[in-house]
Amino acid sequence: MDDGFFPGGRRAAVCLTFDDARLSQVDVGMELFDRLGVRATFYVSPRPFEQRAEAWRQAVAAGHEIGNHTMSHPCTGNFPWSRKHALEEMTLEEMEKELLSANELIQQIVGVTPKTFAYPCGMTFVGRGVNQRSYVPLVAKHFMAGRLFRSEIGNDPKFCDPAHLFAAESDKKSFEEMKALVDAAVAQGRWLVFAGHEIGSGGIQTTTVAALEALCRYCRERESEIWIDTVANVATHVLQARQQASHII
Numbered sequence: 001m002d003d004g005f006f007p008g009g010r011r012a013a014v015c016l017t018f019d020d021a022r023l024s025q026v027d028v029g030m031e032l033f034d035r036l037g038v039r040a041t042f043y044v045s046p047r048p049f050e051q052r053a054e055a056w057r058q059a060v061a062a063g064h065e066i067g068n069h070t071m072s073h074p075c076t077g078n079f080p081w082s083r084k085h086a087l088e089e090m091t092l093e094e095m096e097k098e099l100l101s102a103n104e105l106i107q108q109i110v111g112v113t114p115k116t117f118a119y120p121c122g123m124t125f126v127g128r129g130v131n132q133r134s135y136v137p138l139v140a141k142h143f144m145a146g147r148l149f150r151s152e153i154g155n156d157p158k159f160c161d162p163a164h165l166f167a168a169e170s171d172k173k174s175f176e177e178m179k180a181l182v183d184a185a186v187a188q189g190r191w192l193v194f195a196g197h198e199i200g201s202g203g204i205q206t207t208t209v210a211a212l213e214a215l216c217r218y219c220r221e222r223e224s225e226i227w228i229d230t231v232a233n234v235a236t237h238v239l240q241a242r243q244q245a246s247h248i249i
């Protein structure tokens with residue numbers, strides 16, 4: 001097998017990401033990540049984020065990444081809870097304000113400016129019909145990466161668009177199901193990004209502690225072929241390695 005694309009010739013990169021600053025992420029997840037020596041990425045929503053400000057500052061000090069997930073979490077207005085913040089009714093200017101105000105708030109609370117972004121609900125548009133626009137270019141302008149949700153495919157690090165990163169859901173998945181995705185990423189030399197919400201014992205939108213702990217251990221035991229790190233750290237490597245390769249050509 002050829003040397004991999006990632007540092008030390010590793011074959012695959014795996015990122016664990018969690019959205020919305022759900023309280024269980026710091027209340028339950030942080031102890032697990034710190035005990036297993038794994039850094040994760042958290043795409044935070046302002047209100048719950050402020051409720052655990054001190055815990056999130058500790059998370060940053062421990063090397064975890066805090067990313068942008070907008071201020072008001074706009075999704076399609078077909079979700080009744082999102083009708084007041086419907087992407088169909090938004091403009092690119094309004095979306096840019098969402099991105100920049102969330103960056104400011106995160107900077108005020110934890111002292112770092114987000115380098116990466118997660119599209120709420122994995123949706124990348126504003127407006128409707130002939131006036132619909134993609135806001136991927138805005139994300140590319142302000143961040144080194146943008147993460148989607150519930151994608152069917154992983155990312156080829158030599159080809160992918162970091163502003164439009166495909167991601168597999170980790171919620172409700174067993175360790176065996178996640179392991180199958182990691183094994184495929186190793187076989188194909190891919191950058192695999194997981195996306196979840198709550199961290200707990202089970203239920204809606206929850207990545208279980210049991211599956212997460214087994215997955216972290218599995219990746220750490222295979223450190224020679226799997227690099228598990230934050231989205232910003234992997235994106236930095238991917239962009240630098242691609243730039244160097246283009247100089248060689």
Ligand SMILES: [Zn+2]
Pocket residue numbers: 019020069073120121
């Ligand atoms: Zn979200």
